[in-house]
Structure formats: structure tokens, C-alpha cells
Amino acid sequence: MKTERKNIGAVIVLTGGIFSAFYFLMPALFSREYDFDIDPNLNAKAAEVGDAISKAPEFIATHVPTPEPLKAIYITACVASVPSWRTKLAHMIDTTELNAVVIDVKDYSGTIAYFPTNPKLKEVLGTGCRVRDLREFVASLHEKNIYVIGRITVFQDPAYTNAHPELAVKKADGVTVWKDRKGLSFIDVSAKPYWEYITTLALDTYAQGFDEINFDYIRFPSDGNMQDISYTWTGTTTKPLALEKFFTYLEEKVKPSGAVISADLFGMVTTNTDDLGIGQVLEPALRHFDYVAPMVYPSHYPPQFNGWANPNQHVYEVVHYAMSRAVLRAKTASTTPTKLRPWLQDFDYGGNYGAVEVRAQIQATYDSGLTSWMLWDPGNLYTVSALKAE
Numbered sequence: 001m002k003t004e005r006k007n008i009g010a011v012i013v014l015t016g017g018i019f020s021a022f023y024f025l026m027p028a029l030f031s032r033e034y035d036f037d038i039d040p041n042l043n044a045k046a047a048e049v050g051d052a053i054s055k056a057p058e059f060i061a062t063h064v065p066t067p068e069p070l071k072a073i074y075i076t077a078c079v080a081s082v083p084s085w086r087t088k089l090a091h092m093i094d095t096t097e098l099n100a101v102v103i104d105v106k107d108y109s110g111t112i113a114y115f116p117t118n119p120k121l122k123e124v125l126g127t128g129c130r131v132r133d134l135r136e137f138v139a140s141l142h143e144k145n146i147y148v149i150g151r152i153t154v155f156q157d158p159a160y161t162n163a164h165p166e167l168a169v170k171k172a173d174g175v176t177v178w179k180d181r182k183g184l185s186f187i188d189v190s191a192k193p194y195w196e197y198i199t200t201l202a203l204d205t206y207a208q209g210f211d212e213i214n215f216d217y218i219r220f221p222s223d224g225n226m227q228d229i230s231y232t233w234t235g236t237t238t239k240p241l242a243l244e245k246f247f248t249y250l251e252e253k254v255k256p257s258g259a260v261i262s263a264d265l266f267g268m269v270t271t272n273t274d275d276l277g278i279g280q281v282l283e284p285a286l287r288h289f290d291y292v293a294p295m296v297y298p299s300h301y302p303p304q305f306n307g308w309a310n311p312n313q314h315v316y317e318v319v320h321y322a323m324s325r326a327v328l329r330a331k332t333a334s335t336t337p338t339k340l341r342p343w344l345q346d347f348d349y350g351g352n353y354g355a356v357e358v359r360a361q362i363q364a365t366y367d368s369g370l371t372s373w374m375l376w377d378p379g380n381l382y383t384v385s386a387l388k389a390e
Contacts, residue, residue, distance in 0.1 A: 085380075216264040
């Protein structure tokens, strides 16, 4: 079954690629210039069109209250740009216990998933997938009472570092832009000019109708040559303090709009008391965000974690242990544990993740005292049989 799902995914990716190419080539193929001197009536017609546009009602976003419990899946911008595929996923949400969706607004490449009108956002758009009718898609989900979360990948942003290398994480020479093992570059966490860009995008996302803004990659780099790296903006400031300053800025700039804000963190922040070398500590995130989502994917825990030779073979135990620790720490910090909603694994990595494995993680979440969760599959091929019908 999993192989069949992956084959379907390949077809979808290919279809999405063809769709995107056709989508962007259409305006060039059918563009045409008119000479208004040829037909004087065209001027009047153009004026009528302009008047009609100016009289069009201003878009006013509507929002759906945060459900409790929240049960969500993740959708990439590429999948959201293909009407047939996103319709299937929306139907899956509508017919199962799911009630929310997380959609990429800015992905790992730095691509903004829609066409913003704000000049501050139009400067760096990226070259990845875009959704021409994203606002309308969000509205259609609201009609089904589906809660919509916009995901913004923050400090990993190759598109922005290409445009503004002065804000990027550097090599030890302090000049050359540092890249991780995948060739991706990062913005220095303390580069304040970038903070304004992120909050502008977050507020614009909320204005498009998204109910919640989810911030991912809110961290320092971790994968690459960590001996040849420097942070010219952060300097001697500790990583946790640098991140908390950013959290404070987000809270002050975005929350007054009415937007709900959430943060994705490494799964091991629930069990480690240090910052994992990336600046992430659980308690500061709980202080500044409405919701915190530890990514407790069993496949991402190292061998022998908590005595388990292969955490992939202990999916229930890993999630239960991780989230039980998170609940305890939240209570100790005088924070309501309901702020916690884990990302759970619904993708094959290091083992097969089918209905049994996915449901075991969901049950582990419940048994740790929590009620909300989100499923992650980068291919958006979810195990429907793991979900209860509704």
C-alpha cells in the first residue's frame, strides 16, 4: 500500500510540475499589446473596466475559531496549487476526525506561495510553487468550518540570502555565505531587518484569511560544517537569548492583529534542558506563542535514546515519553499544557509508518494528557485508515 502511495505521489509531483510550467508560461504565450489609436472606443472600454475594478468590494478576511481539540494535516504549496489534489485532501478532512490544515505560505526555499501586493514582500518571491487562488482556497475551507494555518519557514531562506547576503549566516571568514549539507543558506537570527520582513508576511497572511500563523525553522543552523560558521549579527549573544528576542518581537508585532501564533520546535526540546546547539528551549517558546508544536517523529531520535536501540520500533513509547515530559515542564513553568500540540510522523523513514504506527502516536498523545495533534508527510500522502471517520 505504501509503495502504491509513493507511486501516486510521483505522478502528482510530475503533474504539479507540468501544471506549474503551463501556469507560468500562459501569460507570456498569450500576451498582446493594443494600440488605442487604432480604435478610440478602446479607451472608453478600458475606463469602464477600471471603474468596475475600483468599485469592486474590498476583500475582508473571515476567520474560524481555533478548534479544541485540533487535528490537522500539512499541505505543500505545490499540492495546494493543483485543484484536483487539494480537493481530495479537503474531502479527507471533511469526512474524518480532522478539522484543520497547515499550508505552506513560505517554504524552505524562501518562496512565497501567493502573489503579494505589499511592495515589501514583492522584492523577494522565490522560484517555487505558487497558488494563484490561495485566498479563495482558504475561504472554501472556511465554508467547511476547517481551521487554516499558514506555515512560514523563517531563518532557512536561500531566496532572501541571495538578495541580501549581508543578513546571512557566514562562514568563519565573516564574508562568505554559509550553506548546510543540502546547499541551503540561513538568515542570521539577530538580523533585525529580516524580522520586519517576517512580521510583514505574517500580517499579510492573516489578512488573506489564514486563522493562525505557524513559524518553522525558528532556530540556528544544525546540519553542515559547524566549525566554519559565524554569526555577524548575533555576535556574542547566546543563541537562546537571541531567539527569545525574536519571539518577543513576533508576539508584539503580530498578536495585536488577532492572529493566533504557533512555533515548531525540534522534538528533543521536550527532553533536553540545553538549547541543542540551535537556540531552542521549550519554556521561552511557551511564554511567547499561543501554541508550541514539538516535532516528535520517532525516526528522528538517535539510537539508544532513552534506552531504545531503535526508536522507530517504539513509536508509542517515544511520543508518550516526549510529550509527557513536555506536559510536566509546561506545568512547572506555570503554562497551560493545552498549548502543546505535537507534530506526528506519517511518512516512511527508517521504517514503515502505516495505520498502526500513526494511530499509536495519536494514542500516545492522548495518554500524555493532550488532545491536539498534527500529521506531517512531506509528500502529503496521508494514511486515511489511521483516522476515525466522521
